[in-house]
Structures are given as structure tokens and as C-alpha cells.
Amino acid sequence: MSLLEISGLRIAYGQAVAVKDLNMRVEQGEFVSLIGHNGVGKSSTVKAITGLVKPSAGSISYDGASIGGKDPGDILRLGIAQVPEGRRIFTRLTVRENLIVGATVRSSRAETAASVEEMNQRFPVLGKYANRMAGLLSGGEQQQLAIARALMAKPKLLVLDEPSLGLAPQIVDQVFSLLKELREGGTTILLVEQNAAQAIRACDRYYVMRTQGAIAVEAPGGDQADVTKIEAEYLHFGKV
């Protein structure tokens, strides 16, 4: 049984169909990348998984239970955390408060404090600027905060929507090595990206999505994957 299994998923906003009939899965402990152009339905898929949009048909099951249409808070409680597109940190809360709010679904105060400590160890910059307004951090620092905030809920599955968007290349490298590290630590990862080359090399398995959530390719990732071919065939502009 896969940790996350999506079958026959359809997402529509009124008349507009974003995803028509999506089938995909993520195994326990796996790092899966979902790549594709803007507007093919990647973000809608993420939103359906984390409860921000309700599927119009099909099923999403997590750990054997159906989660399609549940509330975001309940889905998070089950163990799926999202790092949203554009980071969306709370700019008028301090760095530390952002982390604490990330642990809302966990009850104990002591546990939360321990996790804040843990994040400060892992991301030294967050400890350094703990009492600073989060809006004052740089883009790369904000991305670290967004990931750390999601980790505060101790998720089993981490879903990231375009974490490399708008970041400098070195920072992007940092984000990817962090994701690999998290996977080594046992966190299952679903990464949604336009940055195909790095997303493919970093993952165990990837999907290429084309219009309305149609899966064009499903293949193993890693350093051996033929990134150039995938890019040339599916991702170059004008060829969609």
C-alpha cells in the first residue's frame, strides 16, 4: 500500500477543469518530483492533497484512509504538511512565532519548544534572527523558515510547491540538499517543480505533467536520469 495514492482525481473550478483524471502515488520514504509547466495542474493537485480545494471526483488516500475533501488542519494532523508556493511565511510574526504557529496541531508546549530548538540547530539563521519580524528575512532565509515551519508539525509527508522559485542558484542548491537530507532522515517528500533538472536529479522517481494533469512520463530519477531528453521533449517552451 502506498503512503499517498491518487486515483481518477478531477479538480474543477466552476467550468474550468484544472485536473481531469490524475493517477499517481508516493511510497513510504520516497522522494517524488512532479514537474511540468505553469498551469498544467500541479498546484491544484497540491491544494487537493492538503485540503485547500475539494476534488470534484476521484480519490486521494493517505495511509489507507481517504482524505479527499477533508479540512487542511485535519490533513495536517494526519501527517501531511505543505510548504506553499511563494513561501507565505507570516511576515508580521517573528521568526520564532512562525515556528510556534507551525506546531499548532501538536499539543504540548514542551514538545513545541524542543522542536523550535531543533529547527534552530538545523537552520542556524533562524536561531540567529529568532526575534526578528519574518518579513525582514531574505528570500532564501524565508524559504528555510517556510520549510522549518512545515517541519514543526512533524509531518510524515512533506509537500513542497515550487520551493526554488525566485531564489538565487546557490540557495536553490541548498534547498535541494536539504530535501535530500530530510529524505535520508525518513521524511517522505513530494516536490512540485518547474526547475526540472534539479528536481529530477534529486528524486527517487518523477512524473512529468502536461495539460489538465495528464501524466506524460513516469520514470526513476537520480543522477543517471536523462534530464536533457525530458527537457527537450516535454518542457521546452512552445512544445507543450
Place this chain on the structure above:
Amino acid sequence: MLWLQYIIDSIGTGALYSLMTLGLALVFSVMGLMNFAYGQLVMIGGFSMILLRSQPWWVLILGTILAVVVVSLLMERLAFRPVRMATAMTMLITSFALAQFLQQSARVAFGANPRPLEQFSGLSEQIEFAGLRISRLSMLTVVVTIVVLISLAVLLRRTTIGMKLRASTEDVTMAALVGIKSNRVIASAFVISGVIAAIVAMLFFSSRTNVSWSSGESIVLIAFVGAVIGGLGSMVGAALGGFLMGFVYTMLNALLPTDLRVFADAFLYTIVIIVLLVRPAGLVAAKGVRV
């Protein structure tokens, strides 16, 4: 010396208006709702004072706060929650309807004529100090306002519920994604707003001799304009905007020549227009406000 006297008088009114504005602005910043029924909460507080007037003072205070908070929570649950996902316009019209409903209910329950409220003898006394007169009520108003401001700041800055309130204010979708229950956060904003409305009622009606079903109207207007010139979505702005409304209004009444005094409102709103022309987002502009 006369100037100093005017300033002292104006500070009392400013403090009261500052409180009025805070209660309205808090709910606005959490859910983007301009609750025009807010003034009716103050009116209900006034009638609660009449009903509890013969009780010990602490029963009157706690009873009034309780009554207003209950109505405020019912408002949220029965009127605003069902339309929360609707447009801002729908919520606004809901609040107008609710204001009408509460006003007319009060009119049926308590009659069309204002009901007399027996004065609290201790509060109207004046204290003389270095040639200046300060009423006890005015001093109490300033002290209570400062206490409420500090409590609200501590609540918002130092408690978990305050953190969640601020997070929801900034990005309600993201707040849901980290598991913050918006129903609970919004309900708590209505509780705080209700407590403030009850305090405003007690301070406001202590300087009046009666309570009427229409008493809430002018209050919500002042609070609304105060919140707008202060900067919608900012608590500091709301406190400042409300204070300036009360302060300037009282100063105008003192300083304008007698013939012009009847136009104090016109002068006040002219100043409001000028402020908004210079700073359209208000004195303290908040980022990312949903209107």
C-alpha cells in the same frame, strides 16, 4: 492655562473614542468584516446597565460585560459565520441588517423614548488640581483605556491565541494550512470586541443621563471613521485614529467661536478628508489588508 484645560478635557474623549475604534478594528483585521452592528453592542451594554443599576457595582460591571459578549458571540455564530465565505459586500450588508434588527428589537423591548439612567454620583465629581478641573470619570476613562491597550498588546504579542489571531489576520489560508481553527480564532476576536464594547458602554453612558435604542448609531460611525483614518487593519492605527477623532472634536467644540460651534462635525470631517487625501491608506498603513 485655559489651553491646558481644553487639552485635558479632550484627552478623556479621545481615550473613549480610541476604545470604541479598537473593538471595531479588531474584528475587521481578523476577518475583513466592517461590523456596523458593533454600535448596537454598546447600546445593549447601556440597557444592561439600566437593568443592573440597583445591583452592587461589580455585578453591574460583570453582568454588562457578560451580556454584551454573549450577544457578540451570537452575532458571529448566527449572522456572520454563514456568510463568511461570501463577498465583503455581503458581509457588510449582513451587518447593516443585524444593526437594524438589534435597534428595532431594543425599541420594542425598551420603548421608543430614551430610558433614564441614574448617574453614578462618585464619577461626576470634579477634582481640582493646580487650577485645572478633571472629572473622575475622565480620569477613569484614561486609566481604563491605557489598561485595555496594554492588555490587548500583551494578548496579541505574548499569548498563543494572540499569535494565531495575528497569523490569521495576515494570511487566513496559510493559517488554515498550519492547522489554526479559523472558527475559534474569529470567535475569540468577537469575544474581545464584545468586552471592549461593554467597557465603552459603561464609560460612555456614565456621562449620559439616558440610554436610547438609537444610541449605538453615532458610536459606530465614530469608530468606523477612526479606524479608516488610523489605517484599516492596524491596531495601533485604530487606537491612534480613534483618539484623534475624540481629541480634535472636543478641541473644536472648545476653540471654535460660538457661532461656528454647531458646525464642529463639519470641521471634524473636513479634517478627516484632508488626512485621507494626504494619506489614503490611513495614518498607520497596514500591509496586505483584505477589504
